[in-house]
Amino acid sequence: MKKKIQILGMGCPKCNKLYAAAEAAAKELGIEYEMEKINDINKITDMGVMMTPALAINDEVKFAAKIPSIEDLKKIISEAK
């Protein structure tokens, strides 16, 4: 099943860094995925996220306010349903 990797943030350098790192991790895993940027503050808060950048997979928020390593991102992405 294709995984929807969502980066929540309003477009600052940290958000962009997380986007690039998450995409790199997904590529290394060789999985089917799509990337989505969520930069609407109302949608971000509707998802319960109080701090960005945050990452969600298929609408399930995995973490907020940090940028994990590529290896950690690979683990988070591969374990996500």
Add this chain to the structure above:
Amino acid sequence: MAEPCACGGKTMLVFPCSGAADVGELADRAARLLSKETCVKISCLAGVGGNISGFIASANGADLVIAIDGCPVGCAKKTLETHGVKKFKHLKVTDCGFEKGKTPVTERNITKVFKHAKELI
């Protein structure tokens, strides 16, 4: 001009129990005042209890989390712990000199709890 972003600075959240008792209301009102007057943002304990992933992830990602309970039942503390939030500071309104069921929710009392919470920052 760059868009404002929530990424910068230290991230601090407060979760009041917002319970039905007078001390629960004090916890809520003090947390709201803390959110208004300091860099700490109020968040939704119900969101954590309802297992909304974003609230739990935000609590785990924050630099500082403060739980304010009205009484020793400790619903805010237990809710956070149940959902895997391990690092937080805890304040009980009843430890601030108030008694459950005998505490008027006045500006003075809200300010007193607010001051105790502010000391945790």
